[in-house]
Every structure is written in structure tokens, then in C-alpha cells.
Amino acid sequence: MRFSQFFQLNLEQPYLDFLDIPLHTDVAAFIDPTGLKQLDSEFGHIAQSLMQTFFDKVLQEIANNSLSNAINLLSQLSESNEFHLGLSKGKARGHGIGAHNAHKLGLAISQSKASKSGLLQDLEDTCLVIEGIGSDMISDAICNIIRGPLIEYTQEMCNLHNIPLTPGIKSGPVWNGDKWTQFLTNLPMTSEGKVILIPKIIARYNISYSSSEYYRHYLLEDMQRDEIRRATTLVHYLKDGSPKVTKTDLIKKYGKDKKSIETQTINHRGALENYKKDKIKTIVSALDHEDISEITNTPKLDWEKVQNEFSLISTGRSAAHEYENLIEKTLTALFYPCLSHPKREKTIHDGRKRIDIEYTNNAKNGFFSWLAQHYPAAKIFIECKNYDDDLSNPEVDQLSGRFSPSRGKFGIIVHRKCKNSNLLHLRCKDTANDQRGYIITLSDEEIIELIKGRESAHPYSFPLLKKKFDSLID
Known part of the structure; x- marks a missing residue:
């Protein structure tokens, strides 16, 4: 049963501003932080501010040698299932960082040379250089960080469609720009529990940041130019005399796991800077009606x-x-x-x-x-x-x-x-x-x-x- 069916809205997905999620499982979609940063609206600006202040706070605690405080901040990015996003098969379950991974992530960031050098500036940067951080985890973390505006959005959509709101529901951890808070609020309750709606305009097939994309098309290419500039033993010369360094040789010498990517990123800072600049300049298009129909398994318009x-x-x-x-x-x-x-x-x-x-x-x-x-x-x-x-x-x-x-x-x-x-x-x-x-x-x-x-x-x-x-x- 879908959210719209449970509340008898008699409206199909194209007529709804939010993802019409199945109550028993997840929608194979993600919230992309880059897409949120390109959203020039009140909702987008609030979301951007919350994402930035949260990660700034984590980095600040680590810089102050307060690792336990940083871990406490990260542990609130719980594995929530009220958003119903991700790749769960069967019953919905979140893929947030949660308590189990918070210590590992906090420790990894604190020990990260990229963090100490100031290269890590946004939460999504971690999926490029820190092992174990992937798209689903970043997306679910973002859901938790912007839980406050998502709750307000949910309430507005419920008012729009005359969906009853149940009072006295625990909000879950809400980041207010400085600290985590929690309060009782009004939310729609279903047979599977509370639901926090996701605007379909911020849903994507995947997040924009990709470690392999960054490595192959930015970092390795920067490394190629550097090897040629230094005339290293990896340089081969073509018949016309032009120098060439293959990406295969670079991978053999330097490796391709995230630890290697982090090490080489520190040596080639411009690669990450260019990657991030290109990402923010390249418009992340919203999913169209057919895309939404595909991921939600709903009839086409x-x-x-x-x-x-x-x-x-x-x-x-x-x-x-x-x-x-x-x-x-x-x-x-x-x-x-x-x-x-x-x-x-x-x-x-x-x-x-x-x-x-x-x-x-x-x-x-x-x-x-x-x-x-x-x-x-x-x-x-x-x-x-x-x-x-x-x-x-x-x-x-x-x-x-x-x-x-x-x-x-x-x-x-x-x-x-x-x-x-x-x-x-x-x-x-x-x-x-x-x-x-x-x-x-x-x-x-x-x-x-x-x-x-x-x-x-x-x-x-x-x-x-x-x-x-x-x-x-x-």
C-alpha cells in the first residue's frame, strides 16, 4: 500500500508534489546534496545552511581534539525508516551512519590527512576518500540533517491534501544549525509508523559525487600531467615524440582504494577543487515524470x-x-x-x-x-x-x-x-x-x-x- 492509498487521496503520483512511497519498503532514490545546493528556494537555502553548519561543527570538534563530541554529533544520523528512501529489499530500513558507524567515521575523519589539511569541507566529500561511506549513507545522513524542514514540508502537504496529522509524535533528532534537538510534533501515522515526506524535486537516482568518477576523470588526469612534468619513469613517448602516462600504470604504482585516493588528493589538491567546482556548475536535473514512475513503480501520467x-x-x-x-x-x-x-x-x-x-x-x-x-x-x-x-x-x-x-x-x-x-x-x-x-x-x-x-x-x-x-x- 502506498501513502496516497492509505489516506485515500485518489491522486496518482504525477499529481503529488512528494514521492508517493510504499509503506512497507523503500523507493530506490536518494537525496543529492549537490542538487540541494542548486535549489534556489527558501527550502533549498535552509537545507544548504543546515548541511554546512553540521559538518562545520563536526570538523570544529575534531580540530579541538573533542573526538567524542564529534562522534556524538555523527551518531544522531540514525538509520531511520520514516523517509523510505534507499535500496532496502523487503521492510524499509534506513542506511544512515547511526551509532554503530559513528565511532568509525569520527575516528576516520579525525585521522584523515585530507581532513587535517582542510580538504574535507562538505559531508559528501567523505564518500570520495573515506572507506565505507557510500551514496545511500550520505543520502540518509542528509535526510536526518534536514529533518526539520522536511517535517514542515510534510505538514504543509498534509494540510494541502487534508491528510490527518497525529499530535504528540516524536520528531527524531532535528539539527537546528547549532545542536541536535528533539520535540513532539504532528505527523501522519500509518500502519507502518510515522512518515516524513520527501519532495520529489529533490529525489535522484544517485548522488552526484562518485569516488570512481573523481578518481578516473580528475585525480588520475592531474597525476598524469604531474608525472609528465617531472619526467618520471612512468612516462612513455609516442612516435611523434609526445609524452604519455597511462592510467593503468598510475593505478599499479599508487593503488586505487580510498586510502590511495586520499593520499594522492593531498598531493594534487587542485583535482578535488576542480571536481567540486564542476559539480556545482553542472545542473543536476530533477527526475521527470517517467523517472518518478519507474522508481516508485506507479502508473505513467x-x-x-x-x-x-x-x-x-x-x-x-x-x-x-x-x-x-x-x-x-x-x-x-x-x-x-x-x-x-x-x-x-x-x-x-x-x-x-x-x-x-x-x-x-x-x-x-x-x-x-x-x-x-x-x-x-x-x-x-x-x-x-x-x-x-x-x-x-x-x-x-x-x-x-x-x-x-x-x-x-x-x-x-x-x-x-x-x-x-x-x-x-x-x-x-x-x-x-x-x-x-x-x-x-x-x-x-x-x-x-x-x-x-x-x-x-x-x-x-x-x-x-x-x-x-x-x-x-x-
Whole structure:
């Protein structure tokens, strides 16, 4: 049974912002710290800070010769199963560091020449040079370090989907940026215990850091250049006189286990620095719908079914909530992974104003990425109007009143149909010309056009949105 089935959400994976985990086992996915560092959102910034402060604290305790304190910090990275991530077969079980490995890891870091030399700066660095630290352990450790924001996210998703929260549940160890804390909180409880949801936008097939990749494509290549520079006995000369050192000869001489990698990294510091720079510059793409379907073993997204649902809802106030539900689930699937973390009836101005739906803009390419590069668009606001009649000025003014430079100044009004589309466009253009923000409108027919466009070679370009936006600023 999946999380959505247990709580009878009647929503399949594409319509959910989180991984719809099976309650009895794990999803074969990981949280990649590099991907988190590239997440330019409030959630991403908090996660980055927590990861950095935690490992800084561990290194600080080791530098102060307080190995026991460092081990205590590491021991809280427990082998938790409430996240349901990893490669467990059968019953879910975490792969965190936990008490058993904390002493070994603390001792290894304290004795590590790379640590003493200042080369180890991030938790994921340890999987490159310290034996026994792999992808699953790093991912589970990250889950524990960012447990606090993940609990908040879980509560928000439960509120979004009316999932009951059980009060008085132990949070588990929560890193607050300085120390581990623990408290009672509200979490969804299932037949298999508590669940902490994972945003699907941060799930990956594996973490970006790979010891073998680093060794073969960065460290060995740096070592090759060094051997040639020093004209060592490993240097062979080709017929044209050019020098060459084979990676096979280097491995034979220096070894390829993590201890050897650590030793050579200290002698070739630039290799690790270049590896880390390239990693942070290379966008770690989010898993798409098909990827998510594969790792969660859930049905693929049926776009035709999505389109057909619009004809099943009548217009008018009585069906307004039903229409808003349809828009939220449709846009969550349609705009993923560009937009994520939907919130319904988000309150601003101390509750005096509400936004029907708010999304966080995480786009790395396509229309929403372009929008964020040129205009305030950290958040994307959606207003739903299940009207029989055309929209008028009050509806346009209502959305523009939700804008701000920090939240964003772009929004979409979704509506059923429009008799006078030219007049509606002029109302939106007036708002843009008055510098009150940028509003485009989408009818049922236009949303269906966007859905069909998702099957193109550039599924995130959304040319209809770009065309409508350009018409506001012409």
C-alpha cells in the first residue's frame, strides 16, 4: 500500500508534489546534496545552511581534539525508516551512519590527512576518500540533517491534501544549525509508523559525487600531467615524440582504494577543487515524470485523462472548489519540475488577503527559468475563476494586489472560457503598463494546449506562456 492509498487521496503520483512511497519498503532514490545546493528556494537555502553548519561543527570538534563530541554529533544520523528512501529489499530500513558507524567515521575523519589539511569541507566529500561511506549513507545522513524542514514540508502537504496529522509524535533528532534537538510534533501515522515526506524535486537516482568518477576523470588526469612534468619513469613517448602516462600504470604504482585516493588528493589538491567546482556548475536535473514512475513503480501520467477531466466540471460557484482542485492537480503535473511546493489559499498581509494557489519557481530551463532571470518570479501565483461570465477588472486587480518584489510579480488567472479575449488582454496589459505586475490568463482550452505541448522536444518551454507574456510588454 502506498501513502496516497492509505489516506485515500485518489491522486496518482504525477499529481503529488512528494514521492508517493510504499509503506512497507523503500523507493530506490536518494537525496543529492549537490542538487540541494542548486535549489534556489527558501527550502533549498535552509537545507544548504543546515548541511554546512553540521559538518562545520563536526570538523570544529575534531580540530579541538573533542573526538567524542564529534562522534556524538555523527551518531544522531540514525538509520531511520520514516523517509523510505534507499535500496532496502523487503521492510524499509534506513542506511544512515547511526551509532554503530559513528565511532568509525569520527575516528576516520579525525585521522584523515585530507581532513587535517582542510580538504574535507562538505559531508559528501567523505564518500570520495573515506572507506565505507557510500551514496545511500550520505543520502540518509542528509535526510536526518534536514529533518526539520522536511517535517514542515510534510505538514504543509498534509494540510494541502487534508491528510490527518497525529499530535504528540516524536520528531527524531532535528539539527537546528547549532545542536541536535528533539520535540513532539504532528505527523501522519500509518500502519507502518510515522512518515516524513520527501519532495520529489529533490529525489535522484544517485548522488552526484562518485569516488570512481573523481578518481578516473580528475585525480588520475592531474597525476598524469604531474608525472609528465617531472619526467618520471612512468612516462612513455609516442612516435611523434609526445609524452604519455597511462592510467593503468598510475593505478599499479599508487593503488586505487580510498586510502590511495586520499593520499594522492593531498598531493594534487587542485583535482578535488576542480571536481567540486564542476559539480556545482553542472545542473543536476530533477527526475521527470517517467523517472518518478519507474522508481516508485506507479502508473505513467495519462495526459489524455487530464484533458478529459475539464469537461466533467460545470461552471459556477457551486463547483468552484472542485474546479480549484482540478487546477491544482493539473498544474502540479503540467509545470513539474519547474514549479513545486504548491500551497492552497496562502494567506498574506496578516491574513487579510489570500492566494488560491502558490508555487515555488525552481525552473532551471524553459519559460519559468527565463522569467525568473528577468523579472521577480520567486513565487508563481494562480487564481482560479470558475465563472460563467468573462473576467473583469476586479479579478485582475485582485491578483495584482498579491504581488510584491520579494514574493514575485507574475501570476496566472485560470478560467473556463472568454467571449471577449481582446478586452481581457487589455485589462492585463494595463496592469503591466502601470507596473503593478504581469498577469496572463488561461482558459480550459489553453491549458489543454499546454498539456499537448508537454510532449514536444522542449517540454518546459511553454511557448504559449511566452507568447502571452511578450504581448504584455510589447
